[in-house]
Amino acid sequence: MPISRAFFDRPAPAVAQDLIGWDFRIAGIGGVIVETEAYTRDDEASHSFRGPRTANAAMFGPPATAYVYRIYGLHRCLNFVCRDAGAVLIRALEPVSGLKEMAERRALEDARLLCSGPGRLAQALGVGLGLNGASLLEEPFALLPPQEASTVVTGLRIGISRAVDRPWRFGRHRSRFLSKPFPPDATVVAGKRPLMPRQQEGESR
């Protein structure tokens, strides 16, 4: 069954953690979510921290709304709006469907680099500002439940200068599609504790 609005009507950190392993697609193109970050209203790093503005209006919309913004004048970042102006930044996907289209948009072959980063992911999935404010519960979006449970690790958020101490970055343990690996001693917050053999998911490096 498809995802519900209730899934997003929770604190952003909880939603960010639970999104790991879901299959996310736009117009049929996408893959498994392997990395996310949570931002909340009382969080200095969040775009909603200083209240409603024209630019962040989508963050103050209902849960399950897409919030898309342009960063550094050229890239775009995709977020899922949660309860109370919170949001989850989608940072990386393991490409599964539409590899060909993604490779064309990225002008790049290596599957490893197609969606491993918020800007890369947005480019590969064709995310434009036109999707800002759209409902994640309708076309062209699709979110399918995890096929299997993921071991989820957490750590500090990346690329921010304020509220750097909050451990609100979540990722699938040792996925090779992360924008950046988690430290070896990263805290496991869900799923089975990793065992001896350091086996990468997917193909070998």
Add this chain to the structure above:
DNA sequence: AGCGAGATCGTCT
């Protein structure tokens, strides 16, 4: 592998 610079522009100071 890691570091530094450039690209590029709307929003806020």
Add this chain to the structure above:
DNA sequence: GACGATCTCGCTA
């Protein structure tokens, strides 16, 4: 006028 929830390339080692 400065900066940002980033990416890529070129250089050093």
